[in-house]
Amino acid sequence: FYLNNEWQDSVFNLTDAGIYTISVEVESCLFSKQFTLEIEDCNIPIYFGNSFSPNDDGINDLFFPQGQDFEGRTLQIFDRWGGLLYQPKEAPFAWDGTFNGQPLNTGVYIMTFTYFNRLNWEEEVVSGEVLLLR
Structure with a gap:
């Protein structure tokens, strides 16, 4: 699959907030989805x-x-x-x-x-x- 137009392995870790587009190609058909990742402050020890x-x-x-x-x-x-x-x-x-x-x-x-x-x-x-x- 592609994440922001870059080929990725089957697992990825996002650590920064932002807008991302994920694309998957299945039998010559390309499916894309845009999503927003928000990071919550978990500074609670x-x-x-x-x-x-x-x-x-x-x-x-x-x-x-x-x-x-x-x-x-x-x-x-x-x-x-x-x-x-x-x-x-x-x-x-x-x-x-x-x-x-x-x-x-x-x-x-x-x-x-x-x-x-x-x-x-x-x-x-x-x-x-x-x-x-x-």
Whole structure:
């Protein structure tokens, strides 16, 4: 087949956004199709689950950032009134669903996480809600 009038192998990788024309010749008939390739910014090195169940079964017992290419700075967990429940001084940034050593009730809690993004060399903040299930 042809891509932008240049012969290609059966597999090709496009890495740049733009308008492309692909042409295929079948039994002396030429078929062409033009398409636009858009590249989305995937500069997201980190993600959090939206719930966890700290019941000591070894499955999903901690709430923590996942991914790579980031360096954690601070994790803060708040109750629905804005009271600070958890803020470790250093890594690991993993919350076990307790406050002052006591298990908290099932509910929605607010989190903010400040980290250094190694993909774009910037400090960033992500925030959201987490559901603690007992």
